[in-house]
Amino acid sequence: MIRIVQVLSVAAAVSAAVFVFQVKYRAEAVAERTAELERQLDSERETLSLLKAEWSYLIQPNRIQELVQRHGEQLGLKPLDPKQLVRIADLPFRPAGPKTEDKDALASLLEGATMTDKEALSALFDKPKDSLQ
Known part of the structure; x- marks a missing residue:
């Protein structure tokens, strides 16, 4: 009778150890995945920051004015006529x-x-x- 209890105790201890190791490895895998996602997120934030800086440079009025003066004839650009601007109320209704x-x-x-x-x-x-x- 004592041998059965000892065998069951050893089996329970072994199964508990196996379960603990499985939980440990799963937790490590989740931690590695979390760290990888955080690295990707940092990379995306850095890229976004660089793109915002580049966009702010590209839309500077002085730069755009210089490009218009340099390439205006090739593109056939003309100054905006104030008559081209209208209010929404001045637009005709949609046809029936x-x-x-x-x-x-x-x-x-x-x-x-x-x-x-x-x-x-x-x-x-x-x-x-x-x-x-």
């Missing part, structure tokens, strides 16, 4: 959509997918089939 008859014809075309091309065109444009040849 198709007439209701056209909508009905289109709806019937979609419903009747078995129509021939001539029938579809005649239904759309209200022309007889024979005149569409």
